[in-house]
Amino acid sequence: MVHQHGDEHDIPQEHRIFRHGAWLPADHRVQHEWLKTQIEHVDQNPKKELIPVLQEFKGLIEGNSRIYMYFNQMWEEIPLKKPYYKDPTGTKRQIRDYRHMLSVLNHIFTQAPQWTDAAFGVGMVGVPMVGIFDYVMATPSGHAAFLDPEVNRMMKKILNEWGKFLKSPKSAEVLASHKQGWFSEHGIKDLMEVANAPLKTSHRFEDMYICDPSAKHYGYTSWDDFFTRQLRDPVRPVASPENDDVIANACESKVYNVARHAKLRDRFWIKSQPYSVLDMLGQDPLAAQFDGATVYQAFLSALSYHRWHAPVSGRVVRAFVQDGTYFSEPLFEGPAGGYVEGERSSSTAGDIDTRGISVAQGYLTALATRAVIFIQADNPAIGLMAFVGVGMDEVSTCEITVGVGQHVQKGEQLGMFHFGGSSHCLLFRAGVPVDGFPSPGRQENVPVRSQVAVIKRT
Secondary structure, three states: OOOOEOOOOOOOHHHEOOOHHHOOOOEHHHHHHHHHHHHHHHHHOOOOOOOHHHHHHHHHHHHOHHHHHHHHHHHHOOOOOOOOOEOOOOOEOOOOOHHHHHHHHHHHOOOOOOOOEOOOOEOOOOOHHHHHHOOHHHOHHHHHHOOOHHHHHHHHHHHHHHHHHHOOHHHHHHOOOOOOOOOOHHHHHHHHHHHHOOOOOOOOHHHHEOOOOOOHHHHOOOHHHHHOOOEOHHHOOOOOOOOOOEEEOOOOEEEEEEEEEEOOOOOOOOOOOOOOHHHHOOOOHHHHHHOOEEEEEEEOOOOOOOEEEOOOOEEEEEEEEEOOEOOOOOHHHOHHHOEEOOEEOOOOOOOOOOOHHHHOHHHHHHHEOEEEEEEEEOOOOOOEEEEEEEOEOOEOEEEEOOOOOOEEOOOOEEEEEEOOOOEEEEEEOOOOOEEOOOOOOOOOOEOOOOEEEEEOOO
């Protein structure tokens, strides 16, 4: 299976990067090529005035000594060697400093994410800001900056402003059949390969998703309208709707981890990334009931369906969005961590782990912006359980569409990620006999609303 067209071609080992969810290309040269294109456009054209929200960001950087230091040092801390400083051809193509960063962001914010055709080296899938911050997030100063509350408040403003554009009619221009369009030959092929793989179907796009193929942009009014597209009910039936012992998959997603006996508080920032339940659940008073919980985590592909559905039938007890970080990576991924591709190195002071935030899924559950929904299941063998939708980078907008006190049926919509998504978790209290989760390592997604676990009766 491919997640971006071209990832199936022969990629030299030194340039192949494993990326959970295919948010960035597996071939690191494609990322360099994409960034080169953005930088060349900025460098070769007259300088444009920054949009207001980026002017405000510039003011924050230059008006705060601490943040000024972070945003100067982070670019200097990128190792001066491949693949960071130069691309494989030896040409320097890095962003040089925070002023250059702002100019590139200013250019990117005038366009919606284009389709990535890795065979031709164009575009990025959904997360252009990750392409810019990919290396600096893992530097010591980048780590400090993207944990800083003032920086994260500013990032939220910036992302909200970009979100307005992604809901505008102009953003739908990428929903076309040209080479960089999402309905291009390769785009539609790869979208449907990912969608059809779980159940080994052969649906066309219009059979799988609610749309109008005869209309412009398939009837989608904006990039966000496309990204939050709805499935047709028959293509993802609810698992055993009358059997409350069967738990439905909340998101169309690929298994990341199944953990037992998760502690209420743990050191989520270390390399093993143990789940810290109190932090995952936003330090809500109900979190205390989940000490020793079973945690199931799975991540969403960039090409997949991004709405969430109730794993059980029950009453919504609490539902809130916990603001958090947007571009934070753990230090073990950076030079200070002493790791090379995720492994401790005794011969070097450490590189940046080029797999990026994709290997920090556990860490993100405690720090990233996330939606938390507690459901009192109708099934007394389950009781109180929790769903956590975890945002990633610029795809951190979580919308909850159910309210406290509302009764939901298994498979009913709970909410959605806008502009993408990262991963999600299901938490069951200690003593709940939940089992039968799919194993990490399977290539295809687990279909949304299909069986993801069962309650074992003795």
